[in-house]
Amino acid sequence: MNRRLQDLLVQSADRAPESAAIVFQGEKTSYAELEQASNRLARALRDGGCVRGDRIALLVPKSPEALTAMFAALKADCIYVPLDTSSPTARLGRILASCEPACILAVQSTAPALEDLKAFAPGAWTALLDEAPGVEARFRRSHLASYGAARIESQSQESDPAHILFTSGSTGAPKGVVITHSNVLHFIDWAVRYFGIRAGDKISGHPPLHFDLSTFDIYGTVAAGAQLHLLAPELSLLPHRLAEYIRAAELTQWFSVPSILQHMARSGVVRQNDFPSLERLLWCGEKFPTPGLIHWMQRVPHAKFVNLYGPTETTIASSYYHVERCPESETAEIPIGGPCGGELLLVLDEQLRPAPVNQIGDLYIGGVGLSPGYWRDPERTRQVFLKNPFASDPCSRIYKTGDLARIGPDGLIYLVGRSDTQIKSRGYRIELGEIESALHGIAGIRDAAVVAVETGGFEGLQICCAYVPQPGFDLSPSKLRQHLARALPSYMIPSRWMEFDALPLNGNGKIARPLLQQQFKRETAAAISGGKD
């Protein structure tokens, strides 16, 4: 049977049209409303000339309108590209230039950026999901009423791409990970079954919509006919407000990156036996420090705690580990566990042979979540999507995650680190090379290197920049930050800076990054022991 993501909505709207699908800022959107609004918008997109396989860029903040646009794009047989609306124009422009959208959907608050962005997507027309008076557009919200709300037939196949998610790229340009309907459906099928997600569930929508974690929230909710609580990004600034929200909304499932859970733990906002409705707490995207996990498990003993793991390239998550008992020690290591249904995780040595127990190797993933590859980048796709040496099927592939791992005597997989310079900071996946590439684009920079330093605080890794100005250039960290803010999103901008006459080199003539890391660490230690400045 040919199943597509939009079919999940059609079925839930048929079953329980009046149930709330989305709750956002006190407003509820029912399944019937989401279904009908997305049908109207899909017809408007087709009317505008969009055909199967066209890309629809979404310059829309997290909102019911953004989700309507996602389903509409799928119903029109198109591929949606969710954009980070707080990213600088230059970076969004590179994404648009790469995905060549047929259309850009925006709202009044993001419309000012359209003027500059259009130059990067000369073939694209624009439309508005609200009224945005004065902004030029092919259609706006009030025009949508003239399109039919009845079910719309789509031609797309489950092997068609559903969305492209752009992540940080080491050479400076963000890379687009193509995800198919089938990729997402396989994970959703497994997750709905494993977690027992049902119509009565109230599910958090914490990650931003350009993060692949959000696709679990959206399609998991809609598959089960449950209720998705979209959380405004600014709520994360105030942990007590976030806790109040979970309590008042009686959320049954929480899913986020660990850093926000850590932030709530440190702020002391989780009370004993708090969140009585919460049945499961899931995290993904990076390691949840064990002391933070213990804090949560002691206070919310009635919830099921599950660690999910997986890069965007293998769709949402590929492995899971249910933490059945509260760890006894703060140094206990939490595994990423074993494969989710239909997934394959391998720890291999350099010759692609299985690494013996407890021996560190490269982590590879195969199976149903595997992306077809990077958008219009066969070379980069070939580098990391390899032929599966253990399969008789010549089309079977495995993805080299770049993560280092070992298999424990318990048969579970433990993450050890990275084999490259990709880092995770507050859940964001960042290629340090992308930051360096942006630095080298600044006039007056002779040399620059970016390293990540573990701080031990809840912020996790700090991004540190060592730079060498050209003679005659006065480059303060403040000025460099300003320059970078035009090229990079704020979470990629280094928080620590050090000026050098020349960067330290190792014996091979390469930048001695471990030395730089030590230097930044020493500086942090000195600042702490020296007290306030």
Add this chain to the structure above:
Amino acid sequence: MPLEIDEYAAAIQQILSDKLLVEVDSLDTDLLQAGLLDSLALIQLLVHLEERFAVRIPLDELEIEDLRSICSMARRIARQKEAGNGVPLHG
């Protein structure tokens, strides 16, 4: 003599620029929409504000709208001062 709101605002802009290296063009810039403030930056900012204005601003008494712009933060500090929540300076 309490400071005027625009004096608080100017000082906040200065702290953002000097201490957090965040340049904000206008006192009305929507910091949240622009993604200029994250949870770490917010905590650092509060520490600096408490030192600079000798006022205690507990995180759990803040509302999202207090953080919307430099102006709204300045109004929040002024209110805190008026309510007599200022702590005496050392000495």
